[in-house]
Amino acid sequence: MNGTQQLLAHSLDANEQTLRDYFTKTPDLVYCHLLIGEPKKRALLVYLNTLVDKNSINNNVISPLLFETRQINTIADIQLPIGAKSYATIWEHVIQRVFQGETALFLDGDDHVLLLDTQGWPQRAIAEPQIESSLKGSHQGFIETYEKNIALIRRYLPHQQLKVETTTVGRRGHTSVALLYLEDVTHPEVLQELKDRIEQVDVDTIVNTGELMQHIEDNPFSPFPQFLLTERPDAAVSNLLQGRIVIVVDHSPSVMIGPMTFITFFQTVDDYSTRWMIASFLRLLRLLAFFMAIFLPSAYIAALSFHYEIIPLNLLLTIGESRERVPLPPLLEAVLMELAIEMLREAGLRLPAPIGQTVGIVGGVVIGQAAVQAGIVSNIMVVIVSLTAIASFIIPNPDMSESIRLLRFPMMIAASLFGLVGMVIGFMLIIGHLISLESLGTPEGSPFAPARLRDWKDTILRFPLWMMRTRPLSARPTQLTRQKKFRK
Amino acid sequence: MKRYEFNEITIMQYIFLISGAQIGIGILSLPAQLADIANTDGWIAIIIGWLISIIASTIIIKTMAKHPQDTIFDLSRRYFGRIFGTLIHLAFVAYALLASMTVVFTAIHITQVWILPNTPNYLIMILFMLPGFLITRNGVRVLARYAEFVFYLTLWMPILIAIPLQKGTILYMLPILKEGWAPIFQAVKTTVLSFLGFELAFVFYPFLKEKKHAIKAMVIANSISAFTFLLITVTCFIFFSPDETPSLIWPTLSLLKTIEFSFIERFEVIFLSFYLFVMSTTGIPYIFTTVFGVSQLFGKKDHTIVLIIAVCAFILTSFLYTPSFSHIQTMGSWWERYGLWGAYIFPIFLFIYVSMAQWFQGGKKK
Numbered sequence: 051m052n053g054t055q056q057l058l059a060h061s062l063d064a065n066e067q068t069l070r071d072y073f074t075k076t077p078d079l080v081y082c083h084l085l086i087g088e089p090k091k092r093a094l095l096v097y098l099n100t101l102v103d104k105n106s107i108n109n110n111v112i113s114p115l116l117f118e119t120r121q122i123n124t125i126a127d128i129q130l131p132i133g134a135k136s137y138a139t140i141w142e143h144v145i146q147r148v149f150q151g152e153t154a155l156f157l158d159g160d161d162h163v164l165l166l167d168t169q170g171w172p173q174r175a176i177a178e179p180q181i182e183s184s185l186k187g188s189h190q191g192f193i194e195t196y197e198k199n200i201a202l203i204r205r206y207l208p209h210q211q212l213k214v215e216t217t218t219v220g221r222r223g224h225t226s227v228a229l230l231y232l233e234d235v236t237h238p239e240v241l242q243e244l245k246d247r248i249e250q251v252d253v254d255t256i257v258n259t260g261e262l263m264q265h266i267e268d269n270p271f272s273p274f275p276q277f278l279l280t281e282r283p284d285a286a287v288s289n290l291l292q293g294r295i296v297i298v299v300d301h302s303p304s305v306m307i308g309p310m311t312f313i314t315f316f317q318t319v320d321d322y323s324t325r326w327m328i329a330s331f332l333r334l335l336r337l338l339a340f341f342m343a344i345f346l347p348s349a350y351i352a353a354l355s356f357h358y359e360i361i362p363l364n365l366l367l368t369i370g371e372s373r374e375r376v377p378l379p380p381l382l383e384a385v386l387m388e389l390a391i392e393m394l395r396e397a398g399l400r401l402p403a404p405i406g407q408t409v410g411i412v413g414g415v416v417i418g419q420a421a422v423q424a425g426i427v428s429n430i431m432v433v434i435v436s437l438t439a440i441a442s443f444i445i446p447n448p449d450m451s452e453s454i455r456l457l458r459f460p461m462m463i464a465a466s467l468f469g470l471v472g473m474v475i476g477f478m479l480i481i482g483h484l485i486s487l488e489s490l491g492t493p494e495g496s497p498f499a500p501a502r503l504r505d506w507k508d509t510i511l512r513f514p515l516w517m518m519r520t521r522p523l524s525a526r527p528t529q530l531t532r533q534k535k536f537r538k
Numbered sequence: 539m540k541r542y543e544f545n546e547i548t549i550m551q552y553i554f555l556i557s558g559a560q561i562g563i564g565i566l567s568l569p570a571q572l573a574d575i576a577n578t579d580g581w582i583a584i585i586i587g588w589l590i591s592i593i594a595s596t597i598i599i600k601t602m603a604k605h606p607q608d609t610i611f612d613l614s615r616r617y618f619g620r621i622f623g624t625l626i627h628l629a630f631v632a633y634a635l636l637a638s639m640t641v642v643f644t645a646i647h648i649t650q651v652w653i654l655p656n657t658p659n660y661l662i663m664i665l666f667m668l669p670g671f672l673i674t675r676n677g678v679r680v681l682a683r684y685a686e687f688v689f690y691l692t693l694w695m696p697i698l699i700a701i702p703l704q705k706g707t708i709l710y711m712l713p714i715l716k717e718g719w720a721p722i723f724q725a726v727k728t729t730v731l732s733f734l735g736f737e738l739a740f741v742f743y744p745f746l747k748e749k750k751h752a753i754k755a756m757v758i759a760n761s762i763s764a765f766t767f768l769l770i771t772v773t774c775f776i777f778f779s780p781d782e783t784p785s786l787i788w789p790t791l792s793l794l795k796t797i798e799f800s801f802i803e804r805f806e807v808i809f810l811s812f813y814l815f816v817m818s819t820t821g822i823p824y825i826f827t828t829v830f831g832v833s834q835l836f837g838k839k840d841h842t843i844v845l846i847i848a849v850c851a852f853i854l855t856s857f858l859y860t861p862s863f864s865h866i867q868t869m870g871s872w873w874e875r876y877g878l879w880g881a882y883i884f885p886i887f888l889f890i891y892v893s894m895a896q897w898f899q900g901g902k903k904k
Contacts, residue, residue, distance in 0.1 A: 471654055
């Protein structure tokens with residue numbers, strides 16, 4: 051068939067032929083011929099067997115059609131117990147809808163086709179999020195169907211200002227993408243920027259949200275994430291209320307949120323349901339972990355190769371003793387161990403659970419006493435590598451945690467070349483990069499640089515909830531007040 | 539016409555940009571110079587220098603406020619015509635270049651003396667130019683954000699410097715005015731120059747968003763610097779005594795040598811590495827001014843190409859030329875001599891000239 055913009059024919063046989071020409075080698079496409087109404091009129095039901103809910107078709111479509119006793123002249127006369135239905139006259143629409151699991155009903159002598167929402171495909175039940183587990187928050191995680199994901203968000207915000215805009219991305223996949231935002235809070239410019247960027251994406255299809263994220267992010271050469279990926283509806287809602295935009299991509303269990311700031315990657319929704327002192331402590335802990343994960347191995351290298359004079363004598367003797375048998379220079383020793391632990395992590399991630407335990411045991415032996423006894427690495431190095439690994443696990447956002455793990459290596463090289471000066475210059479470069487980084491045109495370094503003191507209440511510390519009366523300025527909300535002062 | 543709208547900076551950023559440019563390398567040797575000239579009364583000179591620099595910066599702001607969208611480069615072209623305007627333009631660029639050279643080479647020298655004695659200076663130069671390039675390339679806005687961030691990041695440093703105060707002898711501060719006012723006024727010349735950095739208002743003023751607070755901002759910026767200078771000078775005097783301070787080349791760093799923890803020794807190594815942040819907020823604005831000035835001279839909006847050339851030139855210079863300590867001191871004294879003219883005398887002259895020119899033009903209209 052050339053050109054799917056063609057209109058349908060009046061004749062049922064012609065329409066069926068067109069369909070059969072188009073859907074070759076599609077064994078799951080069902081053609082169901084029916085005679086309906088009094089007097090009998092020929093009709094054709096077409097659906098993809100694999101994408102529909104068969105119960106719904108049998109009970110709600112075929113059964114009422116078979117027992118139809120009224121006279122059917124046009125397609126509009128057909129009444130069926132299905133809520134979502136539409137009409138189409140162009141082949142392109144028909145074919146696209148059939149591919150999305152809808153059922154097409156053709157009637158002889160009518161060039162309109164009735165499209166019925168009978169979708170039903172294999173999908174996972176809503177389960178606890180795997181990557182971001184929570185202690186106190188909701189235990190529902192997003193799944194692979196985007197209608198369900200939108201439903202999960204709407205359950206939190208039954209409000210008319212929560213707007214949903216849908217579009218499709220990809221020439222082949224026609225992946226549905228939905229933008230959710232609070233219309234009276236989100237800045238229109240930010241929203242428009244996001245829409246423009248999504249519109250420009252021209253790919254086969256989007257398999258996962260992460261792909262779309264890379265297509266639309268501000269700086270593809272940055273090691274840092276500029277959008278938040280989450281699989282928790284409560285996280286999505288919390289960000290919506292801060293004036294951010296949630297992007298739900300079909301068949302992907304994680305939603306994307308933007309514009310983000312750097313510090314938000316160190317926060318979780320659980321922070322808000324914990325009492326503020328504890329939440330603040332946890333945030334400080336994460337910030338400490340950030341610095342440890344980046345700088346601890348390089349500090350070790352710098353101290354040993356350049357500035358051993360800053361280590362007190364007793365400690366220096368201990369280190370010297372434990373490094374006595376180690377033939378490797380500090381950089382090589384550190385890189386070796388860091389690479390080993392990265393490999394362990396990656397191995398544990400991909401292996402099925404029963405074998406995964408083995409990795410843990412074997413790894414524990416390798417990066418442990420055995421390596422020290424064999425004289426490959428020093429005791430101190432083992433301690434440092436373990437601390438670094440634990441520190442990188444504390445970062446709640448997996449994307450940020452990965453960026454930090456990556457940054458550790460150039461930092462180690464800088465430390466081995468220039469000692470502390472190299473580390474400081476590396477830190478300067480990170481800062482210089484972060485403050486010029488933008489997420490959807492808003493500065494990622496906010497609220498520190500540019501400083502917005504009002505936003506500091508929800509950054510390193512988490513102030514008591516009743517003090518957080520305004521939304522963060524970084525997302526440029528049009529409505530700043532979040533709550534009134536109701537507590538003295 | 540708002541030429542620099544995209545690059546607007548907030549009042550806070552402006553304050554930290556200026557005070558960041560003021561606090562840098564001068565502070566490391568300031569106590570020694572003051573103790574040398576005025577002995578116990580050196581700190582009074584800082585207060586006088588502070589007042590003078592506030593007056594000078596007010597004059598600069600008053601001049602710039604007449605054409606709020608103009609940098610000094612636009613202004614000189616506007617009032618002095620093509621030839622003289624370009625000359626002033628070039629003079630200012632040369633001044634900024636000298637300043638940035640001095641800062642960078644001093645930073646390298648100090649790094650070599652205190653932290654990395656065996657690393658060749660061109661390697662350190664390459665290392666320093668990396669963040670310099672990254673931050674300068676992105677323009678005033680990122681520069682200002684950087685200054686702001688570094689300010690918060692280095693807030694702990696003055697507290698640390700104040701630790702030796704406990705062990706000091708407050709009697710070293712006495713007697714006040716023991717040799718009268720003459721040595722103090724001599725020392726003012728030194729302190730006035732350590733306030734250099736406010737003249738960058740000539741370049742950064744048009745980028746400021748809330749211009750009506752500009753004078754207040756200059757006062758705050760100068761006060762932050764004055765407070766830091768005072769803190770360090772007084773700490774040095776109390777700790778080392780004004781008689782001993784001149785014998786140290788960098789008394790501020792020697793001060794840190796005495797700080798010791800049970801888990802870290804030679805704390806000044808760590809402190810000095812971190813102090814590179816403070817020095818970077820001095821050097822980078824001057825590098826930016828140089829690069830910005832040159833690209834304005836050629837009428838280019840984007841300064842990336844000039845920046846690349848400048849960075850290459852810096853690195854090349856460090857390959858060919860390793861300044862000794864006396865060279866660096868000479869460079870510093872050139873900067874100071876030049877700065878005295880550029881930051882204190884030239885603004886007064888410019889203010890009078892611009893006011894007169896406006897007065898005459900206003901007269902013509904009537």
